[in-house]
Amino acid sequence: MTTCIPELYDQLEFTENPLYERIIGEIIDKKYSIIDDFFDLEEVQLLRSSLLQKYEEDDFKKAAIGNRTNEVIARSVRGDFILWINEANAGPAENVFFNKINSLVDYLNKTCFMGILHKEFHYAVYPEGTFYKRHLDTFQNDGRRKLSMVCYLNHEDWKPENGGELAIYLNKDTGEEQVTVYPYPGRVVIFESQELEHEVKPVKTPRLSITGWLKTR
Ligand SMILES: O=C(O)CCC(=O)C(=O)O
Numbered sequence: 353m354t355t356c357i358p359e360l361y362d363q364l365e366f367t368e369n370p371l372y373e374r375i376i377g378e379i380i381d382k383k384y385s386i387i388d389d390f391f392d393l394e395e396v397q398l399l400r401s402s403l404l405q406k407y408e409e410d411d412f413k414k415a416a417i418g419n420r421t422n423e424v425i426a427r428s429v430r431g432d433f434i435l436w437i438n439e440a441n442a443g444p445a446e447n448v449f450f451n452k453i454n455s456l457v458d459y460l461n462k463t464c465f466m467g468i469l470h471k472e473f474h475y476a477v478y479p480e481g482t483f484y485k486r487h488l489d490t491f492q493n494d495g496r497r498k499l500s501m502v503c504y505l506n507h508e509d510w511k512p513e514n515g516g517e518l519a520i521y522l523n524k525d526t527g528e529e530q531v532t533v534y535p536y537p538g539r540v541v542i543f544e545s546q547e548l549e550h551e552v553k554p555v556k557t558p559r560l561s562i563t564g565w566l567k568t569r
């Protein structure tokens with residue numbers, strides 16, 4: 353990730369945002385950041401209702417991996433259903449979502465010169481018994497993906513026993529370390545797409561989220 357140049361703050365109309373600063377610092381230090389309550393409960397409920405409505409309307413598609421692989425292989429790698437979200441014709445819930453994301457993206461661009469020009473997000477539902485095997489998000493031949501973001505929309509009483517935790521693998525010099533991220537509602541995890549392999553462990557209770565990527569040109 354590009355280094356930040358705080359001296360230039362003065363030259364840009366700029367107010368420092370402690371939360372965003374923490375996120376940037378963590379991504380620079382450890383390549384990932386976990387933010388609890390990035391979305392408040394009301395926002396989570398709004399997004400979850402919108403997701404469920406679209407899911408019931410059957411708009412979701414079985415997620416594919418890489419270039420058209422056959423169904424059976426695809427299902428042995430990932431079992432989620434996804435629906436891409438188009439910002440241009442977003443509904444009220446998705447507007448709330450993109451307002452928050454855009455505020456962070458603007459800040460990243462102003463402070464870190466990350467040059468995020470594109471973003472893509474999809475809703476995801478992992479039904480019971482599904483998972484997403486260990487992977488790197490750039491395996492889809494998209495080197496423009498710089499930061500991966502996952503926003504969890506599960507119910508307030510989500511418990512670790514429900515499964516579906518995200519495991520992020522860190523290659524420390526001393527050997528591999530694993531970070532476990534439970535998909536609590538309102539929590540967002542951001543990590544370097546080209547650097548960190550990760551995996552969604554088998555889900556025991558349907559698991560809801562929005563996943564996306566911040567991309568350079
Ligand atoms: O849902 C998650 O926690 C991660 C999803 C993921 O790795 C992906 O969609 O590429």
Ligand SMILES: [Fe+2]
Nearest residue numbers: 487488489550
């Ligand atoms: Fe991923």
